[in-house]
Amino acid sequence: MVVDSSFADLDVAIVADGPFGGTCLNFGCIPSKMLGYTADVARTVGGAAQYGVEASLRGMRWRQVRDRVFSRLDAESAEGREGREKSDFITVYDGHARFTGPKRLQVEQGETSVAIEAEQIVLATGARPTVPPQVADSGLPFETSDTIMRIDQPPRRLAVLGGGYIAVELAEVFAAAGSEIVIVEQAEELLGTQDESVSEAFTELAGRRFELQLGRELTRLEGSAGELRLVLDDGTVVEADMLLVAVGRTPNSDGLDLAKSGIETFDDGRVVVDDYQRTEADGVFALGDICSPYQLKHVANREAEVVAHNLRHPDELRATSHDVVPAAVFSNPQIAFVGATEQDCRDAGRDYAVGTTRYADVAYGWALEDTDGFCKILADRDTGLLLGAHLMGSQALTLIQPLVLAMTLGIDAKTLAQQPYWIHPALSEVISNALRAL
Ligand SMILES: Cc1cc2nc3c(=O)[nH]c(=O)nc-3n(C[C@H](O)[C@H](O)[C@H](O)COP(=O)(O)OP(=O)(O)OC[C@H]3O[C@@H](n4cnc5c(N)ncnc54)[C@H](O)[C@@H]3O)c2cc1C
Numbered sequence: 001m002v003v004d005s006s007f008a009d010l011d012v013a014i015v016a017d018g019p020f021g022g023t024c025l026n027f028g029c030i031p032s033k034m035l036g037y038t039a040d041v042a043r044t045v046g047g048a049a050q051y052g053v054e055a056s057l058r059g060m061r062w063r064q065v066r067d068r069v070f071s072r073l074d075a076e077s078a079e080g081r082e083g084r085e086k087s088d089f090i091t092v093y094d095g096h097a098r099f100t101g102p103k104r105l106q107v108e109q110g111e112t113s114v115a116i117e118a119e120q121i122v123l124a125t126g127a128r129p130t131v132p133p134q135v136a137d138s139g140l141p142f143e144t145s146d147t148i149m150r151i152d153q154p155p156r157r158l159a160v161l162g163g164g165y166i167a168v169e170l171a172e173v174f175a176a177a178g179s180e181i182v183i184v185e186q187a188e189e190l191l192g193t194q195d196e197s198v199s200e201a202f203t204e205l206a207g208r209r210f211e212l213q214l215g216r217e218l219t220r221l222e223g224s225a226g227e228l229r230l231v232l233d234d235g236t237v238v239e240a241d242m243l244l245v246a247v248g249r250t251p252n253s254d255g256l257d258l259a260k261s262g263i264e265t266f267d268d269g270r271v272v273v274d275d276y277q278r279t280e281a282d283g284v285f286a287l288g289d290i291c292s293p294y295q296l297k298h299v300a301n302r303e304a305e306v307v308a309h310n311l312r313h314p315d316e317l318r319a320t321s322h323d324v325v326p327a328a329v330f331s332n333p334q335i336a337f338v339g340a341t342e343q344d345c346r347d348a349g350r351d352y353a354v355g356t357t358r359y360a361d362v363a364y365g366w367a368l369e370d371t372d373g374f375c376k377i378l379a380d381r382d383t384g385l386l387l388g389a390h391l392m393g394s395q396a397l398t399l400i401q402p403l404v405l406a407m408t409l410g411i412d413a414k415t416l417a418q419q420p421y422w423i424h425p426a427l428s429e430v431i432s433n434a435l436r437a438l
């Protein structure tokens with residue numbers, strides 16, 4: 001959020017062609033995690049027997065779950081909009097904006113068209129799901145993350161094209177809602193950008209519950225609504241009643257007529273910005289998925305803070321640091337990571353050490369009956385400084401944070417292992433033990 005009360009001395013226009021709160025609140029992070037947590041609850045009930053607890057899972061009431069999630073989020077979005085509309089220094093325009101010249105925009109709002117001139121402009125138009133031509137040109141129905149979380153009924157068999165973040169998170173949701181899952185991924189592993197130990201272990205676990213078609217491309221989409229056939233490049237035919245396309249997100253820079261404003265883009269569509277989030281055009285800043293090397297909300301938020309400052313303090317510009325950016329996949333099991341992968345270290349010819357501890361080797365891992373989770377930490381042999389950390393397993397999303405802190409503040413592995421107390425027998429012992437193993 002760039003605009004707060006410190007902008008009250010300005011005349012501010014907010015132009016949005018979608019609901020307030022953007023992707024994160026309406027179609028992204030938050031609904032997927034609310035649904036994902038519900039899936040966790042269902043799995044916990046379904047798996048209670050391994051702890052000697054008698055319980056049986058009768059099912060998930062999808063519509064009730066969906067309505068609980070979206071009645072809350074739709075209200076949040078409406079409230080955000082109302083707050084801006086009531087403000088006496090903000091005007092809200094509902095429509096799609098395009099540049100007509102430097103610092104000049106035209107906004108199409110239904111039948112009307114409004115011209116806006118501004119001394120400063122912030123581009124935060126995000127990204128949208130990429131849809132490959134084999135799907136787009138087929139004329140057959142498909143879902144993306146924008147639509148699938150609001151459907152009326154879970155499919156019997158869901159085919160997911162892509163095996164990245166969205167695929168593995170939403171596969172869990174629909175598996176818990178009762179759908180059979182088949183994932184088609186062009187690479188040989190799921191989550192292929194993770195550390196090699198993580199993607200290998202995760203793919204093996206996912207293969208026990210989902211049908212995986214790895215190293216395969218979609219050649220054609222055939223059939224009819226509700227009876228889809230995905231024909232793959234090796235001739236395999238995958239049948240499904242619904243298709244979720246999750247093959248990445250394209251920056252929304254192409255609908256802005258950027259050429260008229262002097263703003264440059266990279267080949268992948270991201271707007272070019274400098275360290276201060278300034279585009280090539282005077283007075284125009286950009287933040288978030290439209291320009292960032294990381295399509296993550298915590299990165300967009302940081303960039304928004306930088307832009308908010310720089311708009312008001314042109315003589316004391318702040319730079320955005322992308323040095324230590326953590327991320328997490330809210331999958332089953334959870335994954336969290338920061339910094340370099342082992343393959344990055346090897347490719348860069350670094351002299352590195354690796355410390356790994358399995359959840360099964362610490363007391364809380366016994367409580368969880370966890371046989372798969374692990375924490376892997378990489379450090380520079382000379383300095384002891386952390387190069388990267390990778391966790392797969394329960395609580396990974398939060399366990400990663402001390403490692404992010406250490407990397408950000410330059411705390412070496414020995415100091416981090418020996419100086420703070422690590423609570424016994426908390427799961428954080430996987431981290432202290434991996435640090436000691438280093
Ligand atoms: C399913 C899913 C789950 C995700 N989960 C996570 C997560 O757990 N953690 C995480 O860090 N990130 C997650 N992300 C990524 C995160 O949602 C994005 O990185 C973040 O929302 C980007 O914010 P933004 O402000 O750049 O763009 P957006 O939030 O996409 O906002 C852009 C807005 O601009 C509007 N717009 C576009 N073009 C125009 C135009 N020409 N005129 C007017 N308005 C326009 C759009 O309608 C939209 O409302 C997830 C994404 C998805 C899809």
Ligand SMILES: NC(=O)c1ccc[n+]([C@@H]2O[C@H](COP(=O)([O-])OP(=O)(O)OC[C@H]3O[C@@H](n4cnc5c(N)ncnc54)[C@H](O)[C@@H]3O)[C@@H](O)[C@H]2O)c1
Pocket residue numbers: 132161162163164165166167169184185186187190191192216217218246247248249294295296327328329330
């Ligand atoms: N927990 C989180 O932080 C979170 C959750 C969801 C999304 N996101 C953000 O949103 C972005 C987009 O997510 P995503 O899952 O769409 O993209 P992704 O980049 O994570 O994964 C896309 C996958 O699709 C595969 N692929 C590409 N084209 C293909 C094709 N034609 N056929 C088969 N496979 C193909 C790629 O190899 C890759 O594995 C993520 O990169 C992430 O930045 C973050």
